[in-house]
Amino acid sequence: MKETNEIKESKLRELWSDFQAKPLSNWVLLGLIGLGVVLLIGGGDHKEYAKKTIEQDRVNPRILEINQESDEQSLEKELTETLSKIIGVGEVRVDIYLKAGNRNVWERQTRISKRVNKDQETLQTEESSSDELIFAKDREGRDAPVLKERLAPEIEGVVVVAEGAHDGRIRKMLTDTVTTILGLPGHRVLIIPGNYRKE
Template sequence: MNWLKQPKDKLLAVLAVALLLGVTLMMADERPQGAGIWPGKETAPASSTPAVDVAKTGRGAELASQERLLSDRVSNAVSKIEGVGATEVVVSLAQGTRSEYATNNNANNKKIEEKDKSGGTRVTSDSTDSRTVVVVKESSAAKEQPVVVREMRYEIAGVLVVAEGAKDAAVRQNISRAVCTLLDIPAHKVSVFPREEKR
């Protein structure tokens, strides 16, 4: 219980970290994000399934790289807002890029009706459904690539901003609004806290 008696700033830092961890764990839905300041287009590796999550192939390194890139971009933009000094931004991603591939779907339904000698009828139905991924051959490399129908961008779990000047409510609101606009996310995914003043 001694930590409750510590200065207010340390308590706020502990609460900020707990809030970010909570937001990260709670956000697991699969809604694609809009196009804010997203980095360049990336595609998932070739696969035989219609939708493949990049998470299966090196998710940790790729997500960490994208989190750093987005954090740097947001920090750079936020630090230019009037009344804001030095900033630190942490962007936490809930999921990686997912690609949906074009498929050829073949469905066959057979219905066989048989009558026996006593007048009874037996109906047998057989249905098959098969899907194959559509691929195109690159002429230069003689390599096949799947046709991407739709690419779902990274989903952001939460953003933590620690900034000088964020003690002012108007500055805090401007920071939150800027982050929401840049990343195309709702306000409840953004937490803004004042930066600890060096003494």
């Protein structure tokens, strides 16, 4: 038994010596084997995770409605605070109407391949393309799709009811302020005089 162990040890030493004699090719082979093992163990569910992540952007309409309402409310609050600081405006109420809320655009990789078939008298070109999401590790170490950009909400229009809007100069300042802040054309902004007298 002792002889068998010694024979095994000598064979292992001999293999190790042979392995070290051809370092580059063997190390490359060993690295490829290790990479294969890692890919087999770690791969798999990133497409499912990406599908869930992207589907969160297409969640049920009620959740989108809630997000859209919160976008509207935060924009309305900020705009109301800004407009109320203009001299002569007085009390202000702002209503913003969104066409769509915030949206995520995911980074994608498009692969295009061309294949040319030459028959006896004809030349045919076949082109195929595939569009795939690009993944990176998230904070939890899972593969997640890469966010390219988050699109701001699309604003349909704005209504401003202001106490001082009966004055043409104030109305012009309000319109200019809203169009500048939100990047809207003037025809999407309606300024209405309001009556906020306390009785």
